[in-house]
Amino acid sequence: MPENEETATTSQAGEKPRRGRPRKAEGTKRRTRRTAKKTTARAQKPRTQKSNLLFALDIGTRSVIGIAATKEKDGTIAILATERQEHATRAMLDGQIHDVPQVAAVIRGVKEKLESDVGPLKSAAVAAAGRALYTMTATAEKQIAGVIRAEDERDLDFAGVQAAQAKLAASHTVDDPTHYYCVGYSTIRYELDGSQLKSLVGQRGDVARAEVIATFLPRQVIDSMQSALEATGLSMQALTLEPIAAINVLIPPTMRHLNLVLVDIGAGTSDIAITKNGSVIAYGMVPKAGDEITEAISQNFLLDFNVAEHIKRQAANGEGVHFSDILGASYDLSAQDVIKPILPQVRDLAGSIASEITRLNGTAPQAVMLVGGGALTPMLRDYVAEALELPENRVAVRQPQDVSGLADIPEILHSPDAVTPLGILKIASLNTLHFLRVRVNGTEHSLFNFRTLTVADALLNAGINLRKWNGRPGLALMVTVDGKTRSFPGTLGTLARLAVDGEAATLDTEIKDGSDITVVRGEDGTSPEVRLADVTEHVPALHVSINGAPQSITAKVLINDREAGPSALLADGDSVTSRMPESFGEVLRACGLPPQGRRVHYRLNGEETSYVSTPVLRANDLPASLSLPVHEGDRLTYGESSAPTLGSVLGITELDAALVVYYEGIEHKIPSAALTLKVGGVPVSPDTPLAEGADVTYEKSERKATTVSDALVAVGFEPPAATSRVSAQILVNDAPVDFTAPIKNGDTLAVKLTPLASTGAADSSTQVTPQHGAETMATAGAMHTASAAGAARTENAAKAADATANTANTTNAANAVSPRYTSLTEALGLTAPPAETGTAAPQKNPTISIADLTRND
Structure with missing residues (x-):
């Protein structure tokens, strides 16, 4: 303390x-x-054990009050003893248990004190505060046939409770309405065909209405209270709300008008209950009370x-x-x-x-x-x-x-805080408010027996809408066939199955404490299986001949504009249309012939690809196209064109494959040095036919160009003999060029040979000089070698020129007046075009000295 x-x-x-x-x-x-x-004050201390003991517990925020009593034969309640003990700590806040062991210790103290006077206590009736109380008012309506029975009135009340629970769920004031229990309800009013009545039993009419107010408590409140009781060896006999308990003591039904x-x-x-017009019309709560004053x-x-x-x-x-x-x-x-x-x-x-x-x-x-x-x-x-x-x-x-109903209330209970425990005691004496625990599909739920409870009550408490557990009918199949809608119904679903303790049950089956309720979902119906053949009708065939063979072509049936076979399954909303082939291409496709032509498969640079060979089409002996309309009896011809060539397949033009140059006034075609074309590793020309499965290698480089050397070899240029003693000058479009200079399509190629005897001393470009002797010899030797090489590529010609230049250099090493050359261009006496500096550099014309050629020999 x-x-x-x-x-x-x-x-x-x-x-x-x-x-x-x-x-x-x-x-x-x-x-x-x-x-x-x-x-503790006690009314009496019986010496013998009572068999019909009632135990009421008011578990409050500050104290716990217990009352032990018996129910006499005349229905009155005789109080035997009462005990009050306060919490040592603040184990409860705002009427809710926060420390179960501490609260259980106080309950145990009250229970043991009373048991010393009245004997063992096994169960207790309790009340919950309205701190987490939710109330909902709702109305239910029912069509009446005949005299209204008590069962009809009960069903109408229950429908009102269901409507209140649905209203609680729709209000979004709680996270999960299935975690809230209906702890009681009051019928505010009954109406029959618009007239208000106190009771509907025995009345006749068409439409009955009931307006009810239902109260809900969260499961947490009840579970914590139940845990505290079980910790002291007590079961929960009955549970109610504190304002409901209090109103049963102070405001009897006769005063509720x-x-x-x-x-x-x-x-x-501070829990509030309001009466009016003969019933309880509202419950409420204020989260303030005596603790605020303390x-x-x-x-x-x-x-x-x-x-x-x-x-x-x-x-x-x-x-x-x-x-x-x-x-x-x-x-x-x-x-x-x-x-x-x-x-x-x-x-x-x-x-x-x-x-x-x-x-x-x-x-x-x-x-x-x-x-x-x-x-x-x-x-x-x-x-x-x-x-x-x-x-x-x-x-x-x-x-x-x-x-009313309580005899000899002890003086100790003549206080305002005794109203609620006395109300709990009255409720404990009634058989209609007992607390039940049942299991629904393995989950435990708590129900309050404010009337005879059925499976429907348990399902409502568990938040199970049985209609949603019934199997749904299979969806009907609706399709459109050539513009007309056709419907195919599905099969019906089965109803949900209910069982109580393993026995088949209905919604009206009565339940008791400990009942095990099982709900098995019904099976959904199935949608019908409708195939394309089930909805299509016969369509006349189209008769034509293809390459002399008669063909009978049936209409093409489409599902959502896609062709399908007779066994194809239809889905809801599908559109089925029948269409006869109309064009040449559609007729060919219907007969299994590729309208675009034969497809040739081959490999191009290591990758699989294909080429379609365009067919030759004729209708009634006249050229035709794939879009040409076809009529009954038409004669159609379908044949392949000539075999495709590599050039046509790969798009190799004449310009790609060869260059056209003019030499000595004659047009020459020179193979392009920028194109490589092989089949199976063997060089081929663009005119080579494309065969099925061919392994084609095709390379084209924009950076590689055809050179003057390539052109000279291709046109069959024959250089003069080494003893001819002439100077040579290569011209492209009348301009001097280097031996390795590129040549373009349409260029004019010429080689100018000038005898050394006719070369003027004043013309420095053609005058023979000692240092040019080796160049002249090298040029003549390179040309002669290139001519001997025949159709060799530029690389081979260059190698031959380099070899001749090296020979000339070796010979000139013994000649003191001729220098040693280090490159092909230098040996040939040709210079590359100067860099673009704004002024054209003078070109050095290649010259060949007869003396040099003779000395070289």
Whole structure:
């Protein structure tokens, strides 16, 4: 026990409150009085065990109250004993269990104390606070045939509960409505053909309506409470809501035609129930209660929460208090001294309660009854009356005295906080509100027996809509055949199967505690299988001849514009059309002939490819095209054109394969040095036919050009003999060029030979000089070698020229006047065109000296 709580005492009547610490004797006396006040009061202590014991537990935020009683033969309830114990810690907040072991310890203490007087207790009836309560009002309607029975009225009520649960799910106020249990409902009104009635039983009409208010609690609240009970060896006999329990004590059904409000003010929540027009019309909750006042005292006087709670109770009884704060300061205060600083919090609590009442009721009610331990908060009653603008005598703090069905209520229970446990006791005595636990497809669910429960109730609680478990009919197949819609129905699905404890059941099968309910989903129906042949009709054939052979061509049947066979399956929405081939190409395709022609497969540079050989088409002996319309009896001819050549397949033009040059006024075709064409590794010409499976190598390089050397070899140029003593000059388009210079299509090639005797001394380009002797000899030798090589490529001619130049260089090494040459161009006496500098460099004309040729020999 906290130290400050030990020093909390009550001042003597008539004494003036004092400040400072109490004398030792006074402190001892006060502690004894407080301890005596907590002692359990009992109405009677039976010596023999009762077989029909009832055990009601009010598990509140601050304390646990237990009542043991028996139900007599006349139906009245005789209270045997009662016990109250407070929580040592704040194990419950706002009416919900936060520390199951701590709460179970308090329950165990209450249970063991009562068992010492009445014998073993096996089960208990409990009530849940409305902190997590959700209420939904909904209406159900039903067509009536004949006299309305009690079962019809019950079914209409249940349909209203289902509508309320569906409304809760659609409101999106909870994450998963299947985790909320319906703990009770009230029928607000019945209507029959628009007329309001108290009951529908025995009435006749066409349309019956029921408006119900259903209450839902989250599974977590119930599971934690059930865990606390099981930890003490108790099962949950019945469960209800605290406002429902309280209203059963103070507002009997005969008084519910009045617009009355009952507010159960506990420590964590203030639960509200409203009656009007003969029924409970609304439930509500305010998340404020006595703890807000205790917290205000704790904050104002710097006290431990438990000490502040004790001081609040003393002040509420008009008693003075003595306590020490956290700093060690001691206080002797009157009740008024404690109450005055917390009046703003009391007014705030009253305002919150009044606002919720107005919201639920629409206007101020006729009267308000306050119950629960928090109802004793000073000035709360006055502030509620003020906020609702009601006379003070229309707001009252009620306590149970004469309660219908309860005999000899002990004096200890004549207090506002005893209303709820007495209401729980009354509910425990009824067989219609027992708590059931069933399993639906292996998952445990809790139901509240506010009437005889059936499989339908369990499925509703589990969130199972049986219609969604029935097998769906197979989808019908609808197709369009040549513009006309045809429908093919599917098979029906099977219904869901229900079983209770392994036996076949229906929605109306009654269930009990521990029932195991199984729902097996029905099988869906199947869509029909319709094939193309099932919907197509006979279409006349087209008769023609192809290459002299008669052909009978049937209509082409398309599914969604794609050709299909008779066994093709149809899908919903398919469009089937029949179309006769109309063109030459369509007729060929229908007869299995490729309209575009024969396809030749070959390899090109290592990759598989193909070429289609265009066919020759004739209709009635006249040239035709693939798009030509075909009529009945037409004579068609389909033949292949000449075999394709590599040139036509690869697109090799004459310009690609050869160059045209003019030499001595004659046109010559020179093979292109930029093109390589082989089949199976063997060089071939573009005119070579393309055979099936041929391995073709085709290379074309834009960087490689045909040179003058290639051209000279190709045109059959014969260089003069080495003893001819002439100078040679190569001209392309009348311009001197190098022996390795490129030559283009259409160029004119010439070789100018000039005898050395006719060369003028003033003409430096043709004059024989000693250093040019080797060049002349090399040029003549290179030309002679190139001529001897015949059709050799440029590379071979260059190699021959290089070899001759090397020979000349070797010979000239012995001649002191001739230098050694290091390149083919230098040996030939030819120079490449100068770099583009804006001024043309002079060209050096090749010359051949007779003397040089003679000396070289």
